[in-house]
Amino acid sequence: xxxxxxxxxxxxxxxxxxxxxxxxxxxxxxxxxxxxxxxxxxxxxxxxxxxxxxxxxxxxxxxxxxxxxxxxxxxxxxxxxxxxxxxxxxxxxxxxxxxxxxxxxxxxxxxxxxxxxxxxxxxxxxxxxxxxxxxxxxxxxxxxxxx
Amino acid sequence: xxxxxxxxxxxxxxxxxxxxxxxxxxxxxxxxxxxxxxxxxxxxxxxxxxxxxxxxxxxxxxxxxxxxxxxxxxxxxxxxxxxxxxxxxxxxxxxxxxxxxxxxxxxxxxxxxxxxxxxxxxxxxxxxxxxxxxxxxxxxxxxxxxx
DNA sequence: AACGTATACTTGCGAAATGCAACCAGACAG
DNA sequence: CTGTCTGGTTGCATTTCGCAAGTATACGTT
Numbered sequence: 001x002x003x004x005x006x007x008x009x010x011x012x013x014x015x016x017x018x019x020x021x022x023x024x025x026x027x028x029x030x031x032x033x034x035x036x037x038x039x040x041x042x043x044x045x046x047x048x049x050x051x052x053x054x055x056x057x058x059x060x061x062x063x064x065x066x067x068x069x070x071x072x073x074x075x076x077x078x079x080x081x082x083x084x085x086x087x088x089x090x091x092x093x094x095x096x097x098x099x100x101x102x103x104x105x106x107x108x109x110x111x112x113x114x115x116x117x118x119x120x121x122x123x124x125x126x127x128x129x130x131x132x133x134x135x136x137x138x139x140x141x142x143x144x145x146x147x
Numbered sequence: 148x149x150x151x152x153x154x155x156x157x158x159x160x161x162x163x164x165x166x167x168x169x170x171x172x173x174x175x176x177x178x179x180x181x182x183x184x185x186x187x188x189x190x191x192x193x194x195x196x197x198x199x200x201x202x203x204x205x206x207x208x209x210x211x212x213x214x215x216x217x218x219x220x221x222x223x224x225x226x227x228x229x230x231x232x233x234x235x236x237x238x239x240x241x242x243x244x245x246x247x248x249x250x251x252x253x254x255x256x257x258x259x260x261x262x263x264x265x266x267x268x269x270x271x272x273x274x275x276x277x278x279x280x281x282x283x284x285x286x287x288x289x290x291x292x293x294x
Numbered sequence: 295a296a297c298g299t300a301t302a303c304t305t306g307c308g309a310a311a312t313g314c315a316a317c318c319a320g321a322c323a324g
Numbered sequence: 325c326t327g328t329c330t331g332g333t334t335g336c337a338t339t340t341c342g343c344a345a346g347t348a349t350a351c352g353t354t
Contacts, residue, residue: 006193010247046153100157
């Protein structure tokens with residue numbers, strides 16, 4: 001993936017980094033799925049390839065959106081976490097959820113969640129940020145992603 | 148661009164449609180640049196290729212995000228406008244602007260605009276929607292008795 | 295009516311990105 | 325020491341992209 005700046009537009013700047021079919025799904029897994037390990041990202045239902053995943057994680061790390069640290073509990077593993085810049089993507093992801101849910105007739109997103117976002121957007125964003133910076137342990141039941 | 152549904156996730160649903168480097172730039176041109184013709188999209192600084200542009204416009208039209216109507220003033224032209232589903236993307240685009248502006252040290256986005264978005268987000272969204280739907284698209288009923 | 299130009303595409307082709315399977319090295323577990 | 329887990333890399337076929345050229349229809353000018 002060759003990606004250099006195409007223009008000074010802030011949207012183009014954003015898309016130059018994560019404007020593809022996979023980057024935001026990996027970030028979604030970190031935000032909503034609370035995944036942190038390579039193999040956990042692979043397990044998301046969409047089936048990303050290992051080489052593409054490795055590439056995206058490196059790219060996001062170089063861009064300062066994701067941080068890679070060794071796992072003290074198992075030296076084979078690395079822990080991928082969001083930086084502050086990564087946490088700033090929560091609103092982007094939320095709007096993608098809102099649009100997708102509204103226009104997908106078969107969405108599993110609950111009306112309740114959408115109402116919360118509509119009525120108290122700031123609180124929802126704050127909530128996700130806090131839960132992530134507090135390093136809440138992985139709870140599979142919280143996942144929005146498939147399987 | 149082969150794109151079928153990868154999962155039930157609303158984010159994946161969104162990205163299956165416009166998760167690439169060009170779709171959102173075209174939509175940006177419609178929302179912020181008020182462009183409506185094929186050649187206008189080509190003139191945007193990023194330099195999209197004609198075949199890719201044609202493909203994206205068709206894809207967005209089939210998805211019901213964009214509408215293609217003949218231009219009564221020049222029959223070579225078509226006018227591309229946003230549908231309601233397209234207007235629903237304004238919040239997504241705004242968040243991309245916010246993220247891009249915050250993390251691009253050389254952004255041209257004014258602090259004033261960012262403050263408006265922060266402080267009265269709903270109003271900004273409403274504003275763009277209105278300005279766009281005010282540009283009344285061609286409606287057959289309107290052309291019955293031309294001036 | 296004839297001619298040049300504008301517009302919205304399509305086509306063809308080399309280059310890049312993706313998807314898939316296989317392979318590999320370092321750690322861990324028994 | 326052996327087998328397995330983890331996080332990758334490598335190689336290759338397929339798909340998509342980027343670029344240049346070509347085409348069909350419509351317009352504007354003379």
